[in-house]
Amino acid sequence: MFCPFCRHPDSRVIDSRTSDDGMSIRRRRQCPECGRRFSTTETASLSVVKRNGVLEPFSREKVVAGVRKACQGRPVTDTDLALLAQRVEEAIRATGASQIDANDIGLAILAPLRELDEVAYLRFASVYQAFESLDDFESAITQLRHEHGDDRLRGSSPTS
Numbered sequence: 117m118f119c120p121f122c123r124h125p126d127s128r129v130i131d132s133r134t135s136d137d138g139m140s141i142r143r144r145r146q147c148p149e150c151g152r153r154f155s156t157t158e159t160a161s162l163s164v165v166k167r168n169g170v171l172e173p174f175s176r177e178k179v180v181a182g183v184r185k186a187c188q189g190r191p192v193t194d195t196d197l198a199l200l201a202q203r204v205e206e207a208i209r210a211t212g213a214s215q216i217d218a219n220d221i222g223l224a225i226l227a228p229l230r231e232l233d234e235v236a237y238l239r240f241a242s243v244y245q246a247f248e249s250l251d252d253f254e255s256a257i258t259q260l261r262h263e264h265g266d267d268r269l270r271g272s273s274p275t276s
């Protein structure tokens with residue numbers, strides 16, 4: 117990081133502070149050459165690769181917009197949706213990737229949406245995974261039932 121005053125190619129960090137949303141770090145720096153102080157903000161960028169190859173910044177609003185339709189008529193609040201979008205972003209960032217295919221965002225949405233509302237999950241999955249027949253719904257529902265069964269087993273059996 118060049119000093120903005122004398123262009124000295126080095127600087128010393130004297131203070132670091134994470135922003136309230138945790139998405140960026142503000143650093144207070146001092147130039148060892150001229151002694152002046154300045155601030156920098158560092159953000160880990162996350163880009164979405166659209167189907168046509170164009171990059172755009174990841175947007176939680178778009179995740180919410182994509183899921184909202186599947187949640188119509190379900191007991192899902194705007195706060196739930198905002199939280200879901202946050203979890204999706206955190207899951208993607210946790211992989212360490214700086215880019216993600218638009219299509220893979222759908223994949224990252226499935227797990228938190230299933231926890232939020234299973235009907236909305238089935239609606240979303242049916243579009244995202246292009247369910248073509250009742251069999252597709254049936255196997256998705258069977259899988260949900262199966263996992264509910266697992267939960268009950270875990271709850272009642274002290275040995276597992």
Ligand SMILES: [Zn+2]
Binds near residue numbers: 123148149152
């Ligand atoms: Zn300087």
